[in-house]
Amino acid sequence: MGDDGTPQAAFTATGLGRRYRRRWALRDCDFAIPAGAVCGLVGPNGSGKSTLLTLGAGLRQPTAGEVRVHGLRPGLDAELRARIGFVAQDKPLYPRLTVAETLRLGRELNPRWDQALALEIVEQGRLALTSRVGELSGGQRTRVALALALAKRPDVLLLDEPMSDLDPLSRHQLMGTLMGQAAEHGTTVVISTHILSELDGVVDHLLLVDGGQVRLAGPVDEILGAHLLLDGREGLPLEPHTVLEVRHTGRGVTALVRPDGPLAEGWRSEPPSLEQLLLAYLRSPEAPSLNTTVPSSPLEVAA
Amino acid sequence: MIEYRIDRRSGVATYQQIVQQTKQALRLGLLQPGDKLPTAREVVEATAINPNTVLKAYRELEREGLVEPRPGLGTFVRRSLGNADATGDAALRAELVAWVDRAFAAGLDREDVTALTTAVLDAREQRTSAPAEAAGGGREGTS
Numbered sequence: 496m497g498d499d500g501t502p503q504a505a506f507t508a509t510g511l512g513r514r515y516r517r518r519w520a521l522r523d524c525d526f527a528i529p530a531g532a533v534c535g536l537v538g539p540n541g542s543g544k545s546t547l548l549t550l551g552a553g554l555r556q557p558t559a560g561e562v563r564v565h566g567l568r569p570g571l572d573a574e575l576r577a578r579i580g581f582v583a584q585d586k587p588l589y590p591r592l593t594v595a596e597t598l599r600l601g602r603e604l605n606p607r608w609d610q611a612l613a614l615e616i617v618e619q620g621r622l623a624l625t626s627r628v629g630e631l632s633g634g635q636r637t638r639v640a641l642a643l644a645l646a647k648r649p650d651v652l653l654l655d656e657p658m659s660d661l662d663p664l665s666r667h668q669l670m671g672t673l674m675g676q677a678a679e680h681g682t683t684v685v686i687s688t689h690i691l692s693e694l695d696g697v698v699d700h701l702l703l704v705d706g707g708q709v710r711l712a713g714p715v716d717e718i719l720g721a722h723l724l725l726d727g728r729e730g731l732p733l734e735p736h737t738v739l740e741v742r743h744t745g746r747g748v749t750a751l752v753r754p755d756g757p758l759a760e761g762w763r764s765e766p767p768s769l770e771q772l773l774l775a776y777l778r779s780p781e782a783p784s785l786n787t788t789v790p791s792s793p794l795e796v797a798a
Numbered sequence: 799m800i801e802y803r804i805d806r807r808s809g810v811a812t813y814q815q816i817v818q819q820t821k822q823a824l825r826l827g828l829l830q831p832g833d834k835l836p837t838a839r840e841v842v843e844a845t846a847i848n849p850n851t852v853l854k855a856y857r858e859l860e861r862e863g864l865v866e867p868r869p870g871l872g873t874f875v876r877r878s879l880g881n882a883d884a885t886g887d888a889a890l891r892a893e894l895v896a897w898v899d900r901a902f903a904a905g906l907d908r909e910d911v912t913a914l915t916t917a918v919l920d921a922r923e924q925r926t927s928a929p930a931e932a933a934g935g936g937r938e939g940t941s
Contacts, residue, residue, distance in 0.1 A: 533848055533849075667846050670846035671842060671843040671844060671845065671846040672843060673846075674842035674843065674846055674847065674848060674849055675839045675840075675842050675843035677842075677848075677849055678837075678838045678839040678842050678849035678852075679839050692806070695806055696804065696806055696812045696847045696848060696851065697846065697847060697848055698848065699848050699850050765920075
């Protein structure tokens with residue numbers, strides 16, 4: 496908690512931008528993810544998700560603006576290294592080491608290492624400790640990479656599409672372990688994924704990036720609560736609401752809106768599911784963005 | 799100890815599923831006063847849901863006076879949902895049976911009846927939750 500009682504931000508970006516040669520992968524990004532949040536990072540391919548996570552992990556430095564993890568600069572402030580766990584999309588490990596040697600390396604490099612947890616994760620997947628990492632399947636290597644990242648006991652865990660090559664059982668087990676660690680230690684988790692249905696019930700915060708920009712940021716409850724899915728006859732008025740997507744279905748219309756005032760008579764409304772909301776935003780790149788994590792007053796910036 | 803089964807496709811909010819399953823266990827006597835509910839960690843490890851969802855469900859059960867947290871020990875059942883409700887349930891059930899008979903006599907089939915009851919329940923939910931919805935719920939600290 497901060498001095499004023501608001502939850503301390505674990506991961507913030509202010510005017511954050513990153514350019515590769517001529518192309519901006521991220522530009523003018525502002526957000527704040529509170530400590531203890533489980534945040535889903537969503538966006539199409541090439542939207543800047545991986546860049547955002549590598550900036551958070553300190554593996555790259557911003558071209559513009561800044562990124563902070565618990566108030567410190569990733570990659571520059573050395574004391575942060577032990578507090579951030581990162582699993583990159585390609586899960587880099589030493590292929591010639593055995594599973595046991597990989598865990599031993601983790602133990603020696605990380606002061607807060609939790610060997611029992613590392614072994615539990617590896618044994619749950621029935622991996623032999625004597626297997627060489629290079630001989631494991633993609634999903635098995637993912638398990639070892641997650642064992643390393645979780646057993647490090649970081650304050651902030653950044654995961655780049657960690658579940659994509661896991662079988663359904665492993666996915667369920669590892670998501671459970673991840674949530675268990677978040678419950679026990681208050682770990683902040685930022686997890687990027689393409690599997691939208693996987694986020695429902697798991698994440699409590701959301702960050703949608705598209706074309707290098709933040710389009711949605713905030714608590715899931717707040718974001719879902721700000722939208723309604725409408726269903727009604729053709730010709731019913733949609734103003735003064737902010738319309739994000741309209742679809743015509745014969746004589747009917749369905750629309751995703753951010754309501755502003757009472758609805759016109761005749762609309763049936765229901766709150767959208769997380770998946771419905773995200774798909775609507777992804778289909779409508781020009782829909783206005785919604786960011787509830789950044790205060791409109793610039794008070795925070797001074798500190 | 800109770801084990802929660804979370805159905806992500808059910809359309810019922812996850813925390814509500816936990817609340818409902820706890821109440822069901824209380825009604826059936828599977829949970830009794832003094833019994834301990836699983837910790838948030840135990841629930842999320844088994845179900846892979848967000849820990850705050852479990853805490854929210856437990857707070858709801860606490861507000862209804864059904865469970866109480868004991869610091870450092872866990873969350874415990876305070877009272878059962880026993881016979882008082884069962885007699886009420888029996889009367890309601892009899893009315894519902896009579897109503898369903900009338901619905902079928904009027905030519906509705908099973909799906910019509912389900913659609914109708916769902917619509918009435920939805921309408922009722924919208925009436926009662928509309929003002930409260932705007933408040934929203936932020937995440938609370940885990941400490």
